[in-house]
Amino acid sequence: MSVPKLEQLSQSVVQGPSLATGAIPTRDWMDIPVKFKSGNYAYVAKKDKVEYLNSQSGLSFPNAREWSPEEDDWKLPDDWKDIILKGLAERLEKFRSLKIFMDCCVRCGACADKCHFFLGTGDPKNMPVLRAELLRSVYRNEFTLGGRILGRMAGAREMTVGVLKEWFMYSYQCTECRRCSIFCPYGIDTAEVTMMIRELLHLVGIGINWVLEPVSNSNRTGNHMGLQPHTFKDNVEFLVEDVESLTGVKPNISFNRKGAEILFITPSADVFAEPGLYTAMGYLLLFEAIGLDYTWSTYASEGGNFGLFTNNETMKKLNAKMYAEAERLGVKYILGGECGHMWRVVHQYMETMNGPADFLEKPVSPITGTVFENAASSKMVHISEFTADLIKHGKLKFDKSRNSHVKATFHDSCNPARAMGLIEEPRYILDHVVDWVEMPENTIREQTFCCGSGTGLNTDEIMDLRMRAGLPRANAVKYVHEKHGVNMLSCVCAIDRATLTSLNDYWTPGVGVCGVTELVANAIVQEGETRGELEEGLRTMVF
Amino acid sequence: MKYAFSFLAVIALILIAWLGSQIPGMPYLFGIALPYLAMMIFLGGFVYKVVQWGKSPVPFSIQTTCGQGKSLDFIKHNRLEAPDTTAEVAARMFLEIVTFRSLFRNTKSEIYDGPKITYESSKWLWLFALIFHYSFLLIVIRHMRLFLDPVPAWIGWLEFGDGLFQVGAPTWYMTDIGLLAGCVLLFGRRLITRHVRFISLVNDYFPLVLIFSIAATGILMRYFLRTDIDIVNIKQLAVGLVTFSPVIGTDIGAIFYIHLFLVCVLLAYFPFSKLMHFAGVFMSPTRNMKNNTRAVRHINPWNPVIVPHSYSGYEDEFREFMVDAGIPVEKELPPKEDEE
Numbered sequence A: 001m002s003v004p005k006l007e008q009l010s011q012s013v014v015q016g017p018s019l020a021t022g023a024i025p026t027r028d029w030m031d032i033p034v035k036f037k038s039g040n041y042a043y044v045a046k047k048d049k050v051e052y053l054n055s056q057s058g059l060s061f062p063n064a065r066e067w068s069p070e071e072d073d074w075k076l077p078d079d080w081k082d083i084i085l086k087g088l089a090e091r092l093e094k095f096r097s098l099k100i101f102m103d104c105c106v107r108c109g110a111c112a113d114k115c116h117f118f119l120g121t122g123d124p125k126n127m128p129v130l131r132a133e134l135l136r137s138v139y140r141n142e143f144t145l146g147g148r149i150l151g152r153m154a155g156a157r158e159m160t161v162g163v164l165k166e167w168f169m170y171s172y173q174c175t176e177c178r179r180c181s182i183f184c185p186y187g188i189d190t191a192e193v194t195m196m197i198r199e200l201l202h203l204v205g206i207g208i209n210w211v212l213e214p215v216s217n218s219n220r221t222g223n224h225m226g227l228q229p230h231t232f233k234d235n236v237e238f239l240v241e242d243v244e245s246l247t248g249v250k251p252n253i254s255f256n257r258k259g260a261e262i263l264f265i266t267p268s269a270d271v272f273a274e275p276g277l278y279t280a281m282g283y284l285l286l287f288e289a290i291g292l293d294y295t296w297s298t299y300a301s302e303g304g305n306f307g308l309f310t311n312n313e314t315m316k317k318l319n320a321k322m323y324a325e326a327e328r329l330g331v332k333y334i335l336g337g338e339c340g341h342m343w344r345v346v347h348q349y350m351e352t353m354n355g356p357a358d359f360l361e362k363p364v365s366p367i368t369g370t371v372f373e374n375a376a377s378s379k380m381v382h383i384s385e386f387t388a389d390l391i392k393h394g395k396l397k398f399d400k401s402r403n404s405h406v407k408a409t410f411h412d413s414c415n416p417a418r419a420m421g422l423i424e425e426p427r428y429i430l431d432h433v434v435d436w437v438e439m440p441e442n443t444i445r446e447q448t449f450c451c452g453s454g455t456g457l458n459t460d461e462i463m464d465l466r467m468r469a470g471l472p473r474a475n476a477v478k479y480v481h482e483k484h485g486v487n488m489l490s491c492v493c494a495i496d497r498a499t500l501t502s503l504n505d506y507w508t509p510g511v512g513v514c515g516v517t518e519l520v521a522n523a524i525v526q527e528g529e530t531r532g533e534l535e536e537g538l539r540t541m542v543f
Numbered sequence B: 001m002k003y004a005f006s007f008l009a010v011i012a013l014i015l016i017a018w019l020g021s022q023i024p025g026m027p028y029l030f031g032i033a034l035p036y037l038a039m040m041i042f043l044g045g046f047v048y049k050v051v052q053w054g055k056s057p058v059p060f061s062i063q064t065t066c067g068q069g070k071s072l073d074f075i076k077h078n079r080l081e082a083p084d085t086t087a088e089v090a091a092r093m094f095l096e097i098v099t100f101r102s103l104f105r106n107t108k109s110e111i112y113d114g115p116k117i118t119y120e121s122s123k124w125l126w127l128f129a130l131i132f133h134y135s136f137l138l139i140v141i142r143h144m145r146l147f148l149d150p151v152p153a154w155i156g157w158l159e160f161g162d163g164l165f166q167v168g169a170p171t172w173y174m175t176d177i178g179l180l181a182g183c184v185l186l187f188g189r190r191l192i193t194r195h196v197r198f199i200s201l202v203n204d205y206f207p208l209v210l211i212f213s214i215a216a217t218g219i220l221m222r223y224f225l226r227t228d229i230d231i232v233n234i235k236q237l238a239v240g241l242v243t244f245s246p247v248i249g250t251d252i253g254a255i256f257y258i259h260l261f262l263v264c265v266l267l268a269y270f271p272f273s274k275l276m277h278f279a280g281v282f283m284s285p286t287r288n289m290k291n292n293t294r295a296v297r298h299i300n301p302w303n304p305v306i307v308p309h310s311y312s313g314y315e316d317e318f319r320e321f322m323v324d325a326g327i328p329v330e331k332e333l334p335p336k337e338d339e340e
Helices: A008-017 A045-052 A080-094 A097-105 A116-121 A128-143 A145-154 A161-171 A179-183 A190-203 A209-221 A227-248 A276-290 A311-329 A340-354 A383-392 A413-416 A424-432 A460-469 A472-482 A494-507 A516-523 B002-022 B027-054 B087-101 B122-141 B153-161 B176-193 B196-198 B202-224 B232-241 B252-271 B274-283 B312-324
Strands: A262-265 A334-337 A380-382 A408-411 A486-489 A514-515 B106-110 B116-121
Touching: A008 A460, A045 A209, A045 A413, A080 A128, A080 A190, A097 A128, A097 A190, A097 B027, A097 B274, A116 A460, A116 A472, A128 A145, A128 A161, A128 A190, A128 B196, A145 B202, A161 A190, A179 A190, A179 A413, A209 A311, A209 B312, A227 A276, A227 B312, A262 A311, A276 A383, A276 A494, A276 A514, A276 A516, A311 A334, A311 A340, A311 B312, A334 A340, A334 A383, A340 A380, A340 A413, A340 A494, A340 A514, A383 A413, A383 A514, A383 A516, A408 A424, A408 A472, A408 B153, A424 A516, A460 A472, A460 A494, A472 A494, A472 B116, A486 A494, A486 A516, A494 B232, A514 A516, B002 B027, B002 B176, B002 B202, B002 B252, B027 B232, B027 B252, B027 B274, B087 B274, B122 B153, B122 B202, B176 B196, B176 B202, B202 B252, B202 B274, B252 B274
Parallel strands: A262 A334, A334 A380, A408 A486, A486 A514
Antiparallel strands: B106 B116
16 A cells, blocks of 8 residues: 555545534445455454464464455354354453443544544544443343343444454554543543554454564564564674774673673564654664663563553463563562653552562662662663653753754554643753644643554555554644754654654655653663764764 | 434333323323333343443453553653553543543544645534433432432432522522533534434444433423422322332323333343443443553463564574574484485
């Protein structure tokens, strides 16, 4: 799928048949079937990936096969309906959230225009309330008295292949960003609903490759990118060389080193591609400046966890490596890099799933002596918390003018903002290292807009969807770009660094994307450095 | 169509009560049997539903944070929006339930040429919801006068406060107007706001029409058809119902039975409908959990045993590369066989 033309898409967003701009469909939503065509769905999981995952202990990924959503026959198992309904019943017993979210919605519509997918596509089924109704209608039919008796009149409908296809379409047009849930008077969280639908779909072999391939890579090689240990090490060493040639400082690094004080884990994308590379270089410089005793791990070389976008079993299995590796290496605690969904897993799931982490120690900054009480039990500290504390104690020396080529703004990543409450720390850091401004208030902090490509949707075949879904974010960037001359969108998320780059190139050319730690490292003044004038900080090309 | 059906259903209910109560002997059905039955369904259904919800565990701590979490000393913690203690959760829940804070946050977005998206504060839904719910609550409390003998003084104060303005006698209550207006506003909103109209079900229109009719029949009874009913008999019946010794005196009037029957329908309908949001709002995990998951471990009662792809399995697969690259390993490579 080629990238849609800017003028076309701009026009289509405003004037296309969109409920967001006033076109009301004439038919009831239950009567509008989904239609899969090239460009409106992400490629389905490859057979060998599904087979591999199905062979792993604790995981179940049945019905591996070659298939296409565009064909009528999805090659489902004969008893697919039974499997789905049983799966739903089981999940209702396991998750109170699901029961309550199925029963309590009053369809007030407060969530409707809060979704970036709805704003960008105008598709009624992208209103969070309707996305949930896709499942709720089946729930009513099977599990409620009113639904059984009154059927469609009570908003109930039979589970059919058509409904299943609809689930696939719309659970993969949701990035589980949770923006809608903060506006819901009952806190109904569409992320929970979407997660349940995705779990159900995996029961009958429906999943997308951009999720399951990273998952299987992460299981086998330790990271989404599939980097094997020597390659992972090579990549980090390249960055060390780059840092040295830019600054004259050669960061000291180690891999899988037993007895290190801290295990550092960050999304593997940061050692794989621009602009994440610069954030990784930032980590190297920062840790060198404070002389941190830390190690990288090639086994637990992934901060992210696409299991979160798959099912809770997979999430647990992938996440378990962090503690397993920390225990094997005998570190005191874990320091985590900048990543969005990784921090949802670490903050809200990790210790529940794979704890107690009693083989680790309560995290203490070796530089400042600060005890991170908020991570006392899970023993994992966010790099922004760690850095903000260093700055507060005057342990880092900055020359802000080294970032004078940057006029930044800050994008709150969905999960740190709405699933963790990590909002002020990055801002505190930015205040000390760069000249920056906020985007408009309804698009930041807990109301931040998703990049539009999270939850494994950052794949190129759905570029049209991604550019639409990212429009609300891009629009706010454009506003500060035009008003304040902002040329850099900083964030604390690896997926953002990749996806916002495409988004800005499309909607707001001239605005780059960077991690907060890149800006920190740009401005750091440290002993032994022989850096000249780096016009673009760590991005300066040196020959 | 969906709203039209709601009107038809309520009209049918009204006719049933109107005609039915005129049949000799039937007042016992409408005045005593059905209220007891409705109350039983309401209480039983309500408790059943809450217990059913409660039976499912909360495996993960999935709070939504709408502000800064508790972090470093110098980072200001938003105690209401990212609560860290039970007291802070209680405060968050209290304000959510009493002031509808999430709705207060509501914005309306518009898309203009460019494209350019704007968001502005939109408090209409919040306002309508407040008018509706508070009027309803006060009316329910005021009705306690019918069931309690003697009537507690505070009900009198409440009535005095509620009846601040007087249009003729008897005094009009603000909450009567509020409930009618609340129903009309919420109903009108469903028809007019395009996306809300598209998602609305019969389940959404019906309760509004039903509650409007309950309010309307109550008002008719109190202000317009007063001569038809005997308030002393009604009080006697009401007190009798709560003391389990109901008596139906002389003719009470059809309008009363219509009002009562609609209330019974509402009670019986309640546990099977979205009206259960009344209980659900207290139990929503995204709002009633502490954001302290890294400081205190949350327990999942069904936590499955799943182990990661083991380090040894990983090293076995990549040992050669690791040794070559100088990455420490647990098990060295086997000594190379002598070349022969």
